[in-house]
Amino acid sequence: FRFIGxxxxxxxxxxxxxxxxxxxxxxxxxxxxxGVPDAGWSWDSPIVLAQxxxxxxxxxxxxINDTFRFFDVNGDxxxxxxxxYYLNAGYTIDANFEDALDGDxxFRFIGxxxxxxxxxxTNAKTIILTQS
Numbered sequence: 001f002r003f004i005g006x007x008x009x010x011x012x013x014x015x016x017x018x019x020x021x022x023x024x025x026x027x028x029x030x031x032x033x034x035g036v037p038d039a040g041w042s043w044d045s046p047i048v049l050a051q052x053x054x055x056x057x058x059x060x061x062x063x064i065n066d067t068f069r070f071f072d073v074n075g076d077x078x079x080x081x082x083x084x085y086y087l088n089a090g091y092t093i094d095a096n097f098e099d100a101l102d103g104d105x106x107f108r109f110i111g112x113x114x115x116x117x118x119x120x121x122t123n124a125k126t127i128i129l130t131q132s
Contacts (some may be wrong), residue, residue, distance in 0.1 A: 009051050026051040029120060033068025035109040036061050043075045055122040060132050063096075064113045067106040070120065083107050091125045 005023065013022040031047035032039050038061055039047045049057035049070075073079035083099040083106065096111030115132040 009053060027072070028074075029057045030071040030074055031059070031061065031068050031118070032071060033066065033106060035063055035066035035068035035107065037064055037066075038062055039068075046071070046074060049118065049120060057120045058117060060115060060117045062113075062115050063109045063111065063129075065109055065111075067100045067102060067108050069104070069106045086127060089125065091127055093127045094129045096129050097127065 009026055010023040011026060028051060029049040031049065033041055036047050039045055047059055047061045049059040052058045069080045069082055071079045082104060086093060096109060097107050098110055100106045100108035116129045117132050119128045
């Protein structure tokens with residue numbers, strides 16, 4: 001077999017009954033909020049974090065000193081996970097983020113505004129930023 005698709009992480013399903021092989025891409029995570037101005041608080045253009053390894057999502061975006069939240073489902077406000085969710089689960093969270101204490105406990109970016117790569121690693125329980 002020769003793979004001709006887009007490079008990335010896939011789930012391979014082999015069905016011996018139907019004699020098929022199916023590739024599916026894992027679900028991404030999304031960033032939405034004023035702290036990620038390329039998205040804002042809208043589902044028109046959320047920041048997509050692609051799954052790059054099992055349990056690891058990564059993406060690059062512009063951050064400014066404001067709030068944002070992670071989401072599991074595009075367009076679903078109820079799928080959001082806030083700062084205390086990760087803190088209470090034992091995550092090490094990059095020092096450029098704090099709890100916004102804004103009623104929703106969103107993330108607040110407090111670092112130097114600019115383009116960063118954000119990595120959410122559910123295995124190592126880390127949320128890390130590296131400046132791009």
